[in-house]
Amino acid sequence: MILHKIAMRNVRQHKSKTILIGSIIGLGIFFLIVGNSLLDTIQKGMEKMYIENYTGDLFLHAPSDKTVSLFGAIMSMDVDEMSTEPIEDTAKLISFLEDHKDVESYSPQISGFSMLSFVDENDEQAGQGVTIAWGVDPQQYRSVFTGNIDIHDGSFLSGEKPEIVLSKTAAATLEEEIGRTIKPGDKLLLTGMMTSAGTKIREVSVAGIFSFHESNMQLDMVSLLDPETARAITGISSGKISPAVLTESEQDMLGSLAEEDLFSSDLFSSPVLIEEETDFSSLFQDDAGRETGMQEETPGWHFIIVKLKDGAGEAVFLKDLYNFAAEEGIEVSSSGWRNGAGMVAEMSFGIQTVFNIIILIIAVVAVIIIMNTLVISITERTPEIGTIRAIGGQRGFVRGMIVWETLIISGIFGLAGIVLGTIVLGILNGVGIEASNMFLQVIFGGETLRPVISLQALITAFAVVAGIGIISSLYPVRVALKIQPVQAMRRK
Amino acid sequence: MAIVELRNAEKIYPLGKTEVHALKGISFGIEKGDFISIAGPSGSGKSTILNLIGCIDTPSSGEVLINGTNTSQLSDKEITSLRHEVIGFIFQSFNLIPVLNVYENIEFPLLIGKKRIEKHEKDEWIRFLIEQVDLAKWADHKPNELSGGQRQRVAIARALATRPDIVLADEPTANLDSVTGENIISLMKKMNAELSTTFIFSTHDLMIVNIADHIIRLKDGLVTENTRKESAGAAG
Numbered sequence: 001m002i003l004h005k006i007a008m009r010n011v012r013q014h015k016s017k018t019i020l021i022g023s024i025i026g027l028g029i030f031f032l033i034v035g036n037s038l039l040d041t042i043q044k045g046m047e048k049m050y051i052e053n054y055t056g057d058l059f060l061h062a063p064s065d066k067t068v069s070l071f072g073a074i075m076s077m078d079v080d081e082m083s084t085e086p087i088e089d090t091a092k093l094i095s096f097l098e099d100h101k102d103v104e105s106y107s108p109q110i111s112g113f114s115m116l117s118f119v120d121e122n123d124e125q126a127g128q129g130v131t132i133a134w135g136v137d138p139q140q141y142r143s144v145f146t147g148n149i150d151i152h153d154g155s156f157l158s159g160e161k162p163e164i165v166l167s168k169t170a171a172a173t174l175e176e177e178i179g180r181t182i183k184p185g186d187k188l189l190l191t192g193m194m195t196s197a198g199t200k201i202r203e204v205s206v207a208g209i210f211s212f213h214e215s216n217m218q219l220d221m222v223s224l225l226d227p228e229t230a231r232a233i234t235g236i237s238s239g240k241i242s243p244a245v246l247t248e249s250e251q252d253m254l255g256s257l258a259e260e261d262l263f264s265s266d267l268f269s270s271p272v273l274i275e276e277e278t279d280f281s282s283l284f285q286d287d288a289g290r291e292t293g294m295q296e297e298t299p300g301w302h303f304i305i306v307k308l309k310d311g312a313g314e315a316v317f318l319k320d321l322y323n324f325a326a327e328e329g330i331e332v333s334s335s336g337w338r339n340g341a342g343m344v345a346e347m348s349f350g351i352q353t354v355f356n357i358i359i360l361i362i363a364v365v366a367v368i369i370i371m372n373t374l375v376i377s378i379t380e381r382t383p384e385i386g387t388i389r390a391i392g393g394q395r396g397f398v399r400g401m402i403v404w405e406t407l408i409i410s411g412i413f414g415l416a417g418i419v420l421g422t423i424v425l426g427i428l429n430g431v432g433i434e435a436s437n438m439f440l441q442v443i444f445g446g447e448t449l450r451p452v453i454s455l456q457a458l459i460t461a462f463a464v465v466a467g468i469g470i471i472s473s474l475y476p477v478r479v480a481l482k483i484q485p486v487q488a489m490r491r492k
Numbered sequence: 493m494a495i496v497e498l499r500n501a502e503k504i505y506p507l508g509k510t511e512v513h514a515l516k517g518i519s520f521g522i523e524k525g526d527f528i529s530i531a532g533p534s535g536s537g538k539s540t541i542l543n544l545i546g547c548i549d550t551p552s553s554g555e556v557l558i559n560g561t562n563t564s565q566l567s568d569k570e571i572t573s574l575r576h577e578v579i580g581f582i583f584q585s586f587n588l589i590p591v592l593n594v595y596e597n598i599e600f601p602l603l604i605g606k607k608r609i610e611k612h613e614k615d616e617w618i619r620f621l622i623e624q625v626d627l628a629k630w631a632d633h634k635p636n637e638l639s640g641g642q643r644q645r646v647a648i649a650r651a652l653a654t655r656p657d658i659v660l661a662d663e664p665t666a667n668l669d670s671v672t673g674e675n676i677i678s679l680m681k682k683m684n685a686e687l688s689t690t691f692i693f694s695t696h697d698l699m700i701v702n703i704a705d706h707i708i709r710l711k712d713g714l715v716t717e718n719t720r721k722e723s724a725g726a727a728g
Contacts, residue, residue, distance in 0.1 A: 390548050392605060
């Protein structure tokens with residue numbers, strides 16, 4: 001009680017000190033709460049957007065040393081390094097998902113990069129573009145993501161023939177190159193960009209032009225493909241053994257060379273020197289495995305996107321999944337939306353990290369300034385503290401007096417910062433923050449951001465207020481405790 | 493038994509590379525209820541003696557006993573409690589808590605100790621002290637609204653708040669005019685008589701010295717005179 005009385009009155013008495021310390025704390029908390037709420041709004045929006053439209057609650061993929069996203073491995077600049085392995089035994093996993101009580105829906109997916117060229121009516125190629133190619137089962141995909149795309153022209157994949165639903169952005173780039181509009185029914189040549197898979201070229205017809213309902217720079221590059229074509233251009237198993245059927249344009253690209261021309265004895269006219277006698281027959285003795293492999297392969301997929309039922313626990317589902325995978329000997333991993341979203345989410349979390357580092361630096365500077373101000377104040381109050389000690393005030397009383405004073409200042413001004421921050425956030429929510437450039441659009445996840453105050457930001461703000469109050473009073477308390485009662489006598 | 497006893501107390505202060513012998517081994521005793529003046533010129537060791545008796549400083553050698561307890565053997569916590577319960581302080585510069593009013597300054601020592609007192613009992617006692625120092629009209633005023641004499645009267649009341657055995661006053665009249673100074677000493681004398689509290693004050697004012705019942709004169713860190721008047725200790 002007396003501590004509070006003295007502390008409150010000192011806060012009022014030493015106005016300049018109070019205002020200086022309070023302003024630092026208040027402004028710090030204001031920026032902290034506004035900044036963190038903005039970032040939380042961005043991340044929550046991004047989380048909702050990705051889960052509902054792209055990644056599901058989680059997605060299954062083959063184990064990898066790299067962080068796997070739906071766009072390929074994150075932090076890889078080389079297209080080949082971005083490629084991921086297909087999942088083993090997709091059929092068994094799909095059967096597990098079909099049976100699991102917590103699974104609402106699922107959709108397998110293939111991801112790769114492809115060059116695009118337009119094929120005109122004379123079967124001539126023109127223009128060149130690039131797209132991120134997602135191979136999907138049309139029905140499965142639409143059952144998981146019901147309203148995530150806007151078809152601007154044409155229709156979605158029919159699932160009956162090699163088709164592409166071309167991204168509006170990729171279409172625009174190509175249109176600029178060829179000088180005409182791309183229409184449904186047009187032919188495109190897709191060239192897989194994974195050199196490890198060899199050069200894979202497929203002709204597809206354009207089913208439609210689309211864009212994702214909620215998009216960003218990265219998602220704008222995505223086109224949706226039938227799975228067979230996607231497998232072909234990414235070089236993963238189709239699960240079928242069928243003779244290669246070349247399109248006319250592919251034939252043209254290969255030219256008129258006959259197989260005999262390619263492998264005629266002229267090509268290998270130089271004698272091959274074999275120094276040691278090799279039993280070649282032993283190398284090819286048992287080809288049963290090859291036959292079995294060819295027969296048992298199931299269509300390959302890179303990912304299986306899973307949406308869980310409302311209220312279903314992800315941890316429980318994953319436990320069941322891994323138990324099942326272990327029993328069946330399937331190596332599978334899972335990732336959440338944050339990994340799935342790739343570089344955009346990484347960028348957003350990176351910004352939050354940078355912001356938090358900046359806040360930390362500001363907090364350290366604030367603590368130092370507050371500490372210095374308090375030390376000066378304590379030095380000025382040496383006779384008072386000496387007197388308190390002389391007339392029987394224990395060290396604990398002096399410590400409590402200093403800490404309580406700092407906490408009161410931190411509390412009052414921190415609260416003011418929180419209130420001000422909440423008001424500003426309320427205004428920003430009403431008005432909305434327009435993304436003035438592409439970078440901000442990516443970060444905001446749209447053209448306008450309407451921030452809301454987050455509980456996490458509030459808790460952080462309160463923790464920071466208490467932390468600054470206590471930490472910044474540690475050294476001043478030490479200084480105060482060094483004041484001896486005899487110093488009360490020395491002031492003449 | 494003497495309430496205060498100094499046995500061959502010596503105090504040496506380091507001053508750069510040299511040392512200052514503030515007290516050169518002095519011994520004397522003070523009885524309960526004494527109204528004692530420690531007199532001497534500046535630098536004679538008056539304040540040092542008060543610091544040792546007040547347990548806010550320790551002797552370089554020798555012993556200081558308060559109620560028979562050797563203060564050198566106490567921990568910081570014990571010595572703080574001893575100061576709180578046994579000793580009251582009146583400072584030359586008054587040293588009131590600036591943010592507290594007269595009533596609260598007097599009440600303050602009662603709030604920082606472990607002993608809990610009933611609110612009405614405490615209030616009655618503080619009002620009594622305020623009456624005694626004639627500050628009833630000023631009870632709600634802050635120290636900066638009071639004159640020097642009034643502030644020193646608050647300090648006297650505060651020193652008596654915990655009903656200590658001893659009140660130490662380090663040159664209590666030094667910052668006051670002569671008339672106010674005499675009034676303060678008279679007030680201390682009155683409290684000494686009414687409450688049987690031992691008052692020990694230092695001064696170099698000869699007129700004030702003579703009001704005391706027991707005079708200890710110092711020069712260069714040594715006791716040159718230790719005189720008790722016949723009436724000394726009558727209060728006790």
